[in-house]
Every structure is written in structure tokens, then in C-alpha cells.
Amino acid sequence: MRRIIQRLIAAIVLSIGIVAAAVGTSYGQDKVVRIGYQKYGKLVLLKSKGTLEPKLAADGYKVVWTEFPSGPPLLEALNVGAIDFGNTGEAPPIFAQAAGAPIQYVAYEPPAxxxxxxxxxxxxxxxxxxxxxxxxxxxxxxxxxxxxxxxxxxxxxxxxxxxxxxxxxxxxxxxxxxxxxxxxxxxxxxxxxxxxxxxxxxxxxxGSNIVSNYQFYFSSKKFLEANPKIVDAVLAELSAVDDWAKGDIHAVAEQLAPSIGLSVPVVEVALRRQAYGIKPITDAVIADQQQVADAFLALNLIPKAIKISDVARRPGT
Known part of the structure; x- marks a missing residue:
């Protein structure tokens, strides 16, 4: 187990270096929102719909999109300041918080x-x-x-x-x-x-009767503190895309399939197993996520105890 943990930590450190070098922080003081996304999910739909860019342009912000293969490297990018906003499932933020990443939970999707x-x-x-x-x-x-x-x-x-x-x-x-x-x-x-x-x-x-399988949305602490209204605007556009998606799953599958290289029927199966709704973080969700953290600590998969409530944005803040 010790060797596994050492390899995991080494891989995370290496990946952080790669992310920092590849994505960088070259945008300086420009008014820009850097969003990390994975090949599948609501952020991909938001990107493809193109509704966020004009919304934020009214406030003088540009949007820069960066794709990641999975949640862990996405949160590593958030940790090193390479992106400002993104989403992952339940487990990546546990490892990120335990490693000291300045993440803030800002919204979630219901269990899937x-x-x-x-x-x-x-x-x-x-x-x-x-x-x-x-x-x-x-x-x-x-x-x-x-x-x-x-x-x-x-x-x-x-x-x-x-x-x-x-x-x-x-x-x-x-x-x-x-x-x-x-x-x-x-x-x-x-x-x-x-x-x-x-x-x-x-x-x-x-995951039925075993785990929840939430999806979470995150901002860096620095970006959220400086730009709470911009984070809210991103979440509002995500919610609008989510409303469209749950009302016409076949159309969503047709739109997503070419970009992810899968057939429409396969994507439709996946979409029907997905949950819909972009919701503010609640005490119940924090408690569920704390169980994930505690389970990983018990297995020595994370190096220290963490409190999810310390990095969760509550409604109205």
C-alpha cells in the first residue's frame, strides 16, 4: 500500500508540472475565464452551444476552454492556477483538497x-x-x-x-x-x-445502492472571491443548457456524438443514465462527500483528514 501511495503522489506531482507547463498562466491580468472540461458532460454542451461567450462578453470577459482526459488532471490545473472553473466527480476533489489545492465547490448535479x-x-x-x-x-x-x-x-x-x-x-x-x-x-x-x-x-x-456518483462544479478560491458574479453567470448558463438537455436527450446525443467519436445510440444510453439539474451545494451533499473523504482516509489513500465544509460555497455567498 505504501508503494502505491508513493507512486500516486509522484504521478500527481509530475502531472502538476506537465499541466503548468502546457497550459500556463500567460493570460496575466486579462479579463478571462479559463474553463476546464472533459470530453463528456454539461460543460461540453455549454461550449458547443456557444451561449456563454456573449453572456460574459457583456461584462468584458473572454472564455478560454481547455480539455482534460479526466478529473484529476483538471483539478491539478485548477491547483496551479492554469484554469479558473471546471467539473469532476466525487473522488478527484478529495485528493485535491488533501494536497492543499485551493478549490471551492460551487454547485453539483444529482446522483447518477x-x-x-x-x-x-x-x-x-x-x-x-x-x-x-x-x-x-x-x-x-x-x-x-x-x-x-x-x-x-x-x-x-x-x-x-x-x-x-x-x-x-x-x-x-x-x-x-x-x-x-x-x-x-x-x-x-x-x-x-x-x-x-x-x-x-x-x-x-x-453504483446503485453503493455510491451516489455526484458531479461537482468548482472554482479556484482566488477566482471565486474576485469574481462571484461571473461564477454565477457560468452556472446560470449551465443550468439553461441542462434544461435543454433533459428535454431532448436524442438531440443532445446527436450533437455530442461527433465530438466524442461515439455513435449516437451509445451516447444516448449514457445520457439516459446521467442526472440533470445544476444545484447549489447543500449540507446533505457536503455530508455525503465527507463520507468519501473519510473512506479514503481510512484506507490511507489521502495523507490527512479534510473537512469538505471548509471548501464549500453555500447559497447566497
Whole structure:
């Protein structure tokens, strides 16, 4: 376990350096909002709709978009001042806060437990999560699925130390999964839906009755304190896009599919497992997120205890 933690910390430090060098902070004092997004989600829709730019232009702000492969490097970019706003799932902010990143939770989407799952090949002899004992399990380190794996194993009576986690980004994990280099893959949509459609992958367990699988929106503390109205404007436009999306999922799938390189039916499956609504942070959500942090601390996956309430923006502030 100690070696795993050391490798995780080393990878995070290296990634922070890469993010800082690649994205930089060259915008200086320009009035700009730098938004980090992933290939799939509400921020992609907001970017493609193009409604945020004219909204913020009225206040003299430009919008700069930067894509990230997953949540952990996105929050690393927020940590080093390379972006001002972004979103991830439950687990990445736990690692980020424990590492001292100046993040602020500003909004969330309701739970979507079916939007992540533990997959096995269609012909795998594994029939339950309990069968993962002693097996190689691929996952993106520090992502939402990290927490799903922890809690699913706990529910099945298997210790985290009794499986062999293989930390891989989604594309590399898919390749390892298909060639049989790992026994299972813990992954989120739309990669989950794509693997199911392309390989016939079976689900050992999704998040139902195990984890919430929230999506959170973040700002850096510095940007939020200096520009609370701009953060509110971004959230308002996100909410408008969200309202459109939940009313016409097929149209959303048609718009997203070309940009993420998946078929419309696959994207539609993923969208129907997603949750809708952009909501202010509540005490109940903070309590749920605190459980994630406490679980990671108990497994020594983070180096110290953290309080989610310390970095959560409450309504009206």
C-alpha cells in the first residue's frame, strides 16, 4: 500500500508540472475565464452551444476552454492556477483538497449511480464483486470510480488490499481490458456504454445502492472571491443548457456524438443514465462527500483528514 501511495503522489506531482507547463498562466491580468472540461458532460454542451461567450462578453470577459482526459488532471490545473472553473466527480476533489489545492465547490448535479460500473469481459468467469479477490482491476486513479471500487469491495466483504489495482487512463484501460491484461475495469460513461456496445462487457455492479456518483462544479478560491458574479453567470448558463438537455436527450446525443467519436445510440444510453439539474451545494451533499473523504482516509489513500465544509460555497455567498 505504501508503494502505491508513493507512486500516486509522484504521478500527481509530475502531472502538476506537465499541466503548468502546457497550459500556463500567460493570460496575466486579462479579463478571462479559463474553463476546464472533459470530453463528456454539461460543460461540453455549454461550449458547443456557444451561449456563454456573449453572456460574459457583456461584462468584458473572454472564455478560454481547455480539455482534460479526466478529473484529476483538471483539478491539478485548477491547483496551479492554469484554469479558473471546471467539473469532476466525487473522488478527484478529495485528493485535491488533501494536497492543499485551493478549490471551492460551487454547485453539483444529482446522483447518477448507474453512470459508472465495474465491467468484466462477456466470457469472464467472474460473476460477482466478491470474485475480484486476487484479481487485476483497471481504474483511473483518483477518479469517481476509485470510490465505487472501494465501496463495492467493502459491500462484498473484500478488502481493498486483496485486489491488484492497475491505474490506467480510460483509453489505456480499454485496451488492457480488451486484450485480457486485466480482469475487470471500473469506468464511467460514456466509456462504460461504449465498452458495453463494442465488446459485450458485463456489469458486475454499478453504483446503485453503493455510491451516489455526484458531479461537482468548482472554482479556484482566488477566482471565486474576485469574481462571484461571473461564477454565477457560468452556472446560470449551465443550468439553461441542462434544461435543454433533459428535454431532448436524442438531440443532445446527436450533437455530442461527433465530438466524442461515439455513435449516437451509445451516447444516448449514457445520457439516459446521467442526472440533470445544476444545484447549489447543500449540507446533505457536503455530508455525503465527507463520507468519501473519510473512506479514503481510512484506507490511507489521502495523507490527512479534510473537512469538505471548509471548501464549500453555500447559497447566497
Amino acid at each position: 449511480p448507474k453512470g459508472e460500473a465495474i465491467l468484466v469481459p462477456k466470457d469472464s468467469p467472474l460473476k460477482s464483486v466478491a470474485d475480484l479477490k486476487g484479481k487485476k482491476v483497471a481504474l483511473n486513479k483518483g477518479s469517481n470510480v476509485h470510490y465505487l471500487l472501494v465501496k463495492a469491495l467493502e459491500k462484498a466483504g473484500v478488502k481493498y488490499s486483496e485486489i491488484e489495482p492497475v491505474f490506467l487512463a480510460p483509453a489505456d484501460a480499454r485496451a488492457a481490458f480488451e486484450r485480457g491484461a486485466v480482469d475487470a475495469w471500473v469506468i464511467w460513461d460514456p466509456f462504460q456504454a461504449a465498452a458495453e456496445a463494442a465488446t459485450g462487457a458485463r456489469t458486475l455492479a454499478d
